[in-house]
Amino acid sequence: MSVQDVVLALLAKEPAHGYQLRARLRAALGPLGAELNAGQVYVTLARLEKAGLVSAERSAGPDRDRKTYALTPAGQHRVAEWVGEVSWPKPDLAEFHLKLVAVAAGRLADPIAVIDAQRRELLRRLRDAQRAALAEPDDSMAALLLEGIVLRLQADLRWLETCEKTWVPRRGDA
Numbered sequence: 001m002s003v004q005d006v007v008l009a010l011l012a013k014e015p016a017h018g019y020q021l022r023a024r025l026r027a028a029l030g031p032l033g034a035e036l037n038a039g040q041v042y043v044t045l046a047r048l049e050k051a052g053l054v055s056a057e058r059s060a061g062p063d064r065d066r067k068t069y070a071l072t073p074a075g076q077h078r079v080a081e082w083v084g085e086v087s088w089p090k091p092d093l094a095e096f097h098l099k100l101v102a103v104a105a106g107r108l109a110d111p112i113a114v115i116d117a118q119r120r121e122l123l124r125r126l127r128d129a130q131r132a133a134l135a136e137p138d139d140s141m142a143a144l145l146l147e148g149i150v151l152r153l154q155a156d157l158r159w160l161e162t163c164e165k166t167w168v169p170r171r172g173d174a
Helices: 003-013 018-035 038-050 073-084 093-105 111-135 141-170
Strands: 054-058 067-071
Touching (some): 003 018, 003 038, 018 038, 018 141, 038 054, 038 067
Antiparallel strands (some): 054 067
16 A cells, blocks of 8 residues: 555545544554554655645644645645556465475475465454454444455465365375
């Protein structure tokens, strides 16, 4: 996920302080937002300002040390481009597949043991994601994100089953 693009998109609605943007991100991500470092938002805003995608104005009055960030025309253009992109995150199945091939070719380990280790990790992640999803209200944006994570993990587990079926007969060939 490009944090820069998300921050720009959040600013498209209205100018905001860094702490407001962080709160919006945390609300949208639910329990996954806990991993969001507070400094990450401010570093991102500084980079966006340096790139000319946002402008910052110091607040008047007692909050003079706070900056309000707003999109520049270049920032608005970048948001429009980002919204129009149709890329999709790709799980790195090719890397795992090559790991299995290399493990078998070099007799470094049993490919089935490698698959089992990966399965245990995916099952752990699936359990955590399902628990987090159950803790979210059904109508929250975070619940929707967590459901996507659960579905992707389930698909990856099904693919590991296929890998296992393929590699069991090859054990003797390795």
